[in-house]
Amino acid sequence: MSTPTPTTGVIHDIGYRHFDGERRGRSYIRRSLYIDSLKGAYGLGRSARYKVMPMILLALMCLPAGVIVAITAVTNGDELVGDYTSYILNLQLVVLIFLASQAPATVSRDLRFGVMSLYFSRPLERVDYVAAKYAAMVSALFVLTVAPLTIMFAGALVVGLSITEQIPDYLRAMAGAGLLSLNLGGIGLAIAAVTPRRGFAVAAIIAVLLVLAGVQGVLQELAIAEGFDGAPYFGLLSPFTLVQGLQSSLLGAASPLPSPPGATGALVFSAAALLVIASSLVVLLLRYRSVSVT
Amino acid sequence: MVTSSLIVTEGLTKRFGPVTAVSDLTVGIGAGVVGLIGANGAGKSTLIKILLGLLPATDGQATVLDLDVASDGGAIRERVGYMPEHDCLPPDVTATDFVVHMARMSGLPATAARERTADILRHVGLYEERYRAIGGYSTGMRQRVKLGQALVHDPQLVFLDEPTNGLDPAGRDDMLGLIARINSDFGISVLVTSHLLGELERVCDHIVVIDGGQLLRASSTEDVTAVSQVVVVEVDEPADELAALLQADGLTVRVVGRLLEVELGDDSAYDVVRDTVVRAGLGLIRMERRRHRMAEIFATAGGAR
Numbered sequence: 031m032s033t034p035t036p037t038t039g040v041i042h043d044i045g046y047r048h049f050d051g052e053r054r055g056r057s058y059i060r061r062s063l064y065i066d067s068l069k070g071a072y073g074l075g076r077s078a079r080y081k082v083m084p085m086i087l088l089a090l091m092c093l094p095a096g097v098i099v100a101i102t103a104v105t106n107g108d109e110l111v112g113d114y115t116s117y118i119l120n121l122q123l124v125v126l127i128f129l130a131s132q133a134p135a136t137v138s139r140d141l142r143f144g145v146m147s148l149y150f151s152r153p154l155e156r157v158d159y160v161a162a163k164y165a166a167m168v169s170a171l172f173v174l175t176v177a178p179l180t181i182m183f184a185g186a187l188v189v190g191l192s193i194t195e196q197i198p199d200y201l202r203a204m205a206g207a208g209l210l211s212l213n214l215g216g217i218g219l220a221i222a223a224v225t226p227r228r229g230f231a232v233a234a235i236i237a238v239l240l241v242l243a244g245v246q247g248v249l250q251e252l253a254i255a256e257g258f259d260g261a262p263y264f265g266l267l268s269p270f271t272l273v274q275g276l277q278s279s280l281l282g283a284a285s286p287l288p289s290p291p292g293a294t295g296a297l298v299f300s301a302a303a304l305l306v307i308a309s310s311l312v313v314l315l316l317r318y319r320s321v322s323v324t
Numbered sequence: 325m326v327t328s329s330l331i332v333t334e335g336l337t338k339r340f341g342p343v344t345a346v347s348d349l350t351v352g353i354g355a356g357v358v359g360l361i362g363a364n365g366a367g368k369s370t371l372i373k374i375l376l377g378l379l380p381a382t383d384g385q386a387t388v389l390d391l392d393v394a395s396d397g398g399a400i401r402e403r404v405g406y407m408p409e410h411d412c413l414p415p416d417v418t419a420t421d422f423v424v425h426m427a428r429m430s431g432l433p434a435t436a437a438r439e440r441t442a443d444i445l446r447h448v449g450l451y452e453e454r455y456r457a458i459g460g461y462s463t464g465m466r467q468r469v470k471l472g473q474a475l476v477h478d479p480q481l482v483f484l485d486e487p488t489n490g491l492d493p494a495g496r497d498d499m500l501g502l503i504a505r506i507n508s509d510f511g512i513s514v515l516v517t518s519h520l521l522g523e524l525e526r527v528c529d530h531i532v533v534i535d536g537g538q539l540l541r542a543s544s545t546e547d548v549t550a551v552s553q554v555v556v557v558e559v560d561e562p563a564d565e566l567a568a569l570l571q572a573d574g575l576t577v578r579v580v581g582r583l584l585e586v587e588l589g590d591d592s593a594y595d596v597v598r599d600t601v602v603r604a605g606l607g608l609i610r611m612e613r614r615r616h617r618m619a620e621i622f623a624t625a626g627g628a629r
Contacts, residue, residue, distance in 0.1 A: 046447060046510040049440060049478035053402060053431040062428040076416055077457060144412040148473060151376055151406035152429045153398045323378050324369075324410045 060158045067166035071132045072173075080135070087128045088174055091121060095178035099185025109195070110186050114203035115283035117182070118175050118210060122270045125214065126239050128174055129167075133218030134231035136167050141226040147323045156318045164311065167219050171211035179203050199283065206277040213269045213303055214239075216310025223317045242268040254288065262288040262295060266302050275299045329354050330481055330513055331375060335384035338370055338537075345370040347537040348384065353515060357507045359524035359531040359545075360517040367537035368517040369409065372483050376401055389480060402431060405474035405482035405512075409489060412470065415459030419450055419469045422458060423476050430477035440476050447510075448472045448502060464495040471502065475512065482506065484516040488523060500527050525549060554614045557584040557597055560607035569600050585614070 066075065072088070073081030098112040105111070118125065140146055149159055183200045187193060218235055225231040246267035253261035265271035265287055278289040279296040290299050329352035338346040346367045362368050373379040375388050377397020386393045388400045413422065420441055427437035445454045448468040453461070458469060467487060474482050484503065488496045504527045506512050518524050524531060525545060533540040541548075559566055563584045567577045573596050576587035586597060594611070601608045 047443060048511070049432070049436060051433065051436050053477070054433065055431060056398070059429055059431055062425075062434075066425055066428070075421055080416060139414050139416070143414045144408070144410055145414055147408045147410070147412045148406075148426060149429060150378060151401055151408070152426075153402045153431060154429060155398070323373055323376070324408055324412075 056153055056155070056158055059152070059154050060162045063154070063159065063162035064166050064169075067136055067163055068169050071136055071166060071170035083131050084128065084170075087124055087131075088177065091124050091128075091174055092178045092181055094121065095181040095185070098182055099189065102186070102191075103189045109191065110182060112182065113284065114179055114182060114199040115206060115277055116274075116286055117178060117203065118207060119270055119274050119286070121178075122243065125171065125175060125210075125270075126236065126243075129171065129214050129218040129239070130232045130235040132170060133167060133215075133222040133235060134225075134228045136170075137163055137219055137223045138226050138228050138231045141223065141321065142228065144324060146318075146321045150321070150323050156321075157315065160311070160314045160318055164215060164219060164314065168211045168215035171215055172207060175207035175210060176204060179207065202277060202281045202283040205281060206273050206283070209276055209303060210269065210273040213273060213306050216307050216314075217269060220310040220313040220317075223314055239269070243270060246271055250287070262290045263298065265290065266299065269306065272299060272302055272306070276303060331386070331388050331515065333371075333384065333386040336371075336374065336381055336386050337383035338367075338374060338379065339382045345537050346374065346381075349534070349537065349539055350384075351532055351539055351542050353532060353542075354530065355513045356529035357503060357514045357516065357527050359528035360515055360534065361521055361524060361531055362517075362519065362534040364519050366519075366534050368534065369485060370537075371534070372406070372485060372515075372517070375483070376404065376406060402477075403480050405477065405479035407470045407474040407482070407484045407487060409485040409517075411466070413458045413461075413466055416457060418456060419445060419454040419458055419461075419465075419472070423469065423473050426473040427476040432477055437476070440478065441472075444472045444476045445469075447505075448475070449498070463490045464492075464498070467491060467495070467499060468502075471499075475506065475510070479512060481513045481515065484514060486517055486519070488518065488520070496523065503527050549615050552614050553588045555586045555588050555593065555597065555611060556614050557586055557601075557611050558582060558609040559584075559601060560609055566601065566604060566606060569604055570597065573600060588613075 069075050072084045094112070095117070098110055101111050102109075140149070150156065179200060183196055186196045217239070221235050221238060222231040225234050246264055249267070250261055250264035250271075252258075253264055262275065265275040271287060274285055274287055275290045275295070276299045277283040278285040278287070279299055290296060331351075331353040333349050333351050336346055336349040337344070349367075349371070360368050360371070370379065374381050375386060375393055377388075377393045377400050380394065389403055391400045391403075393400065417425075423441040423445060424437045427441055428434065432440065445451075445468075448471050450465065450468050450472065453465060458466065461469070467490075471484070471487065474484070487503065488499050491499060500523060503514055503516055507514050516524065516528070525548075528545050530542070530544050531548060532542045557563075557566070563579050563582055567579050567584055570577045570584070570586065575589075575593060575596060578585045586593060588594075597611060598608070
């Protein structure tokens with residue numbers, strides 16, 4: 031028996047193969063969604079143009095930290111020329127733009143293009159989706175805010191500053207970055223999830239947070255000028271100053287803003303932060319409960 | 325006959341306020357390719373959502389792969405694939421990246437997800453283009469990606485909701501061919517919905533017809549399209565003359581355009597037709613037993629109600 035010899039290359043169809051391996055459960059799926067979403071917030075796994083914005087913002091966020099280290103090195107000073115604990119407050123605009131551009135990429139896209147039907151027809155439950163996306167957004171913000179602090183810390187050690195003097199404020203600022211990420215991530219995702227059109231979501235997040243920051247700034251300035259005792263509480267109006275207040279009242283960090291007074295102040299600011307996080311999560315859970323599979 | 329049922333529903337009912345989407349549906353669906361046929365709004369998509377455990381039934385019960393839809397939704401969704409009717413693909417990722425992600429979302433480890441994605445995209449007919457962003461795909465390619473993500477985790481059963489929607493005739497043929505292969509080559513059972521009767525005749529072993537959420541008929545495609553008791557006769561002259569002659573011979577005859585439909589009492593009717601044609605001096609072009617068409621289900625069932 032002879033078979034005709036093919037003169038060109040042949041693609042052998044090896045046929046369909048079944049999957050006999052282990053299928054992993056909900057916690058694996060949740061973790062995978064978290065990892066893919068966190069990468070997605072920095073454009074990893076997407077085409078180059080989705081990397082441009084987050085990478086530029088990360089660079090902008092880190093640039094002043096590099097400059098601070100450089101100046102400290104050149105002037106041979108015995109302390110850094112910038113503070114860890116007010117660094118993020120000073121660069122809040124960069125953090126805000128990152129949130130406004132990446133929160134919609136994290137959730138609006140799935141809602142807008144009907145991808146939710148594919149997620150919810152899998153073992154994943156709605157609460158898993160919300161948990162994974164929230165964790166991913168918080169982690170993306172934490173990376174953005176902690177990177178420059180870490181550059182400053184590493185730079186300080188390299189130029190020979192005392193590690194014991196650096197560590198307390200570095201840790202305070204890290205905790206502040208974590209609290210800020212938890213608050214901002216919730217606010218950003220909640221707004222993005224109720225505005226499925228990406229452009230609207232970007233505008234809505236910027237508008238809400240800028241207006242809050244503006245109102246907070248003006249009112250607090252006025253209150254201070256008028257000698258009003260409650261001036262520190264105007265910090266509650268914006269998530270950035272809310273976290274700044276927590277940082278100074280709970281952790282004893284130095285702050286350019288008036289610190290919330292005593293235990294009452296600490297309690298009020300803590301309650302406010304918890305309320306922001308909890309209500310964002312409630313909004314997200316309610317939003318996703320109403321998403322139907324089509 | 326259905327030997328083992330993959331899907332069983334008993335008195336399944338779903339009401340949305342005053343609207344009854346699925347009404348007292350009792351049906352068993354076996355392995356193979358099963359067509360779920362009904363007009364738009366007949367309750368097909370609602371039924372699929374109930375079977376995926378995503379929508380609680382108002383009344384009655386259902387099992388999929390012997391799992392209860394009310395309590396084992398997660399386990400069902402692990403072993404079942406679903407291709408939605410509507411668009412569900414993000415434009416900013418490549419087909420490969422997207423299907424790998426969806427494989428992981430079905431619980432496949434990373435390596436297996438990548439291997440099976442490469443395999444399945446080849447099986448559904450996506451080659452070099454799988455490395456391009458989905459935003460630039462044609463409708464046919466998008467349908468293939470949707471089908472690929474429904475199969476990537478190697479389900480036992482796959483629900484395809486209107487998979488031929490929006491495709492041109494060639495694309496429709498390709499998709500129907502793929503559906504047949506899913507069952508014959510991949511060994512995966514298929515429940516495919518359509519509002520078009522004709523196209524499912526070709527690929528389905530069984531059909532389930534629902535209308536207004538109620539079961540009209542569940543039977544094998546063979547039964548539905550079996551030969552009927554009607555002979556179609558075509559001659560080279562207008563049919564009216566022959567019709568009159570045959571009626572005079574005692575046959576029941578209908579004129580349908582250039583064709584005659586002759587009721588077949590017993591086999592002697594063939595001889596009567598032949599002899600009459602010869603006597604009238606006409607040329608006989610063809611004479612054949614007609615097959616039932618799926619469309620008749622609606623006509624007869626509608627009349628019976």
